[in-house]
Amino acid sequence: MSKYTTFPDSADDHNPFQDPSVTQHSSNTGYATLDLYNPFDNNIPAAPPPYEATSPAAPPALTPPTKTTPTEPRNYGSNGTQSAVNATTADLLKKQEELERKAKELERRERELDAHALGSGASRQNNWPPLPSFCPVKPCFYQDINVEISQNFQRTVKTMYYYWMFTACTLFFNLISCLTLFCAQATNTSAPVGFGFAILWFLLFTPCSFLCWYRPVYKAFRSDSSFNFFAFFFVFFAQLVLYVIMAIGIPGWGFSGWILSLAALRENNKAVGAIMMISSVLLTAQASMGVILLKRVHSMYRKTDASFEKAQAEFATGVLSNQAVRQAATNATVSAAQGAFTAPR
Known part of the structure; x- marks a missing residue:
């Protein structure tokens, strides 16, 4: 134990500053140490170059994978979801319209x-x-x-009303064209007669068409009246035949149709012929539109509960419920009874 507890000899004491590595470093002036550094000395040894980190080697370039176009589109479920959304939107729009x-x-x-x-x-x-x-x-x-009028028939009734106004305007323009023909051909005997008939047709057909076929179709769609439907079909068909005659333009009838228009053009009356040609076009359009509207009303009539038997029943009920007719029938019955009692036997 004594050799472990005894202190070393002073001669054996090792000086750390006498280490060869330290003495070698101190004697070397190639390094800028604190002892050798003088800021006012111009002969300062060059400082070691700054440290430059070496950049790592660049990794090898990776070539991007080539894109391959799939033969079939990938379906991630979006098509089915979009279809469901479209179907839901269509149902909502339909319910909103209803x-x-x-x-x-x-x-x-x-x-x-x-x-x-x-x-x-x-x-x-x-x-x-x-x-x-x-x-x-x-x-x-x-x-x-x-x-x-019910909402299902409002458009048809409005169209018939506008058609009636169109016929009134066409008849008025027919009057104007007959007046120009009368002024251009005063010596012609058919021109004054045609002008007089044109005035008559305008004053007669304008109110009569409203009363005889527009009001029946209005009341037919208003109350689903079979009698008014049949009254409209009868009167409107007769007027369509008359519209076709108007478009033909027979001289002396008061209709400036195609015959009179072409005759005016052949006589070098270009201004009168142009006006009468416009009238002919309007009369032709009037007849064509009338045929279309007649078919349209007839197709809607077939969708209703109207029938000829109902029309007969409505006519009989209307006649019997008319106060004037009942009064006339009562007076006739009373007169016949009085005549029977007062007759000599």
């Missing part, structure tokens, strides 16, 4: 109920023809397509 249609129908029925709110003793105020208040002639009919 709700809007029902809302319009309810609004129409509400206006109709408001019109009848005053009771049976208060009748609706006539509003057609729309005349100014200062006019001594008052409106003769009550007409409101949005109130009285």
Whole structure:
């Protein structure tokens, strides 16, 4: 144990500053040490070059994989989802249109109920023809397509109303064309006669067409009246035949149709011929549109419950419920009975 507890001899004490590596470093002036550094000395040994980190070698370039076009498109479920969304949107739009249609129908029925709110003793105020208040002639009919006509037939009734206005304008233009022919051919005997008939047709057909076929078709769609349907078909077909004759343009009949128009052009009356050609085109369009509308009303008539038997029943009921007819029948019966009793035996 004594050799472990005894202190070493001073001669054996090792000096760390006498280490060869330290003495070698201190004697070497190639390094800028703190002892050798003098900021005011111009002969400063060159400092070692700064440390530059060596850049690592660049990795080898990777070639991108070539894109291959698949033969079939990949389906990640988006097509099925989009189809479901489109189907849902279509159903919602369809339901929205149905709700809007029902809302319009309810609004129409509400206006109709408001019109009848005053009771049976208060009748609706006539509003057609729309005349100014200062006019001594008052409106003769009550007409409101949005109130009285079902929504399924409103478009057809409006089209028939516009067609009636078109026929009135066509007859007026026919009057103008006959007037120009009369002014250009005053010596011709057929021109004055045709002008007089043109005035008659305009004054006669304009109100009669409204009363004889537009009002029946209006009332037919308003109350699903079979009698008014048959009245419309009969009168409108007869008027279509007359429209075809108008388009032909027989001289002296008051119709500036194709015959008179071509004759005016052959006589070098270009201005009169041009006006009459326009009238001929309008008359032809009038007849063509009438045929289309007749077929349209007939197709809608077949979808209703109207029939010839119902028309007969409505006619009989209307005749019997007419106060004038009943009074005339009563007077005739009383007169016959009195004559039978007072006759000599």
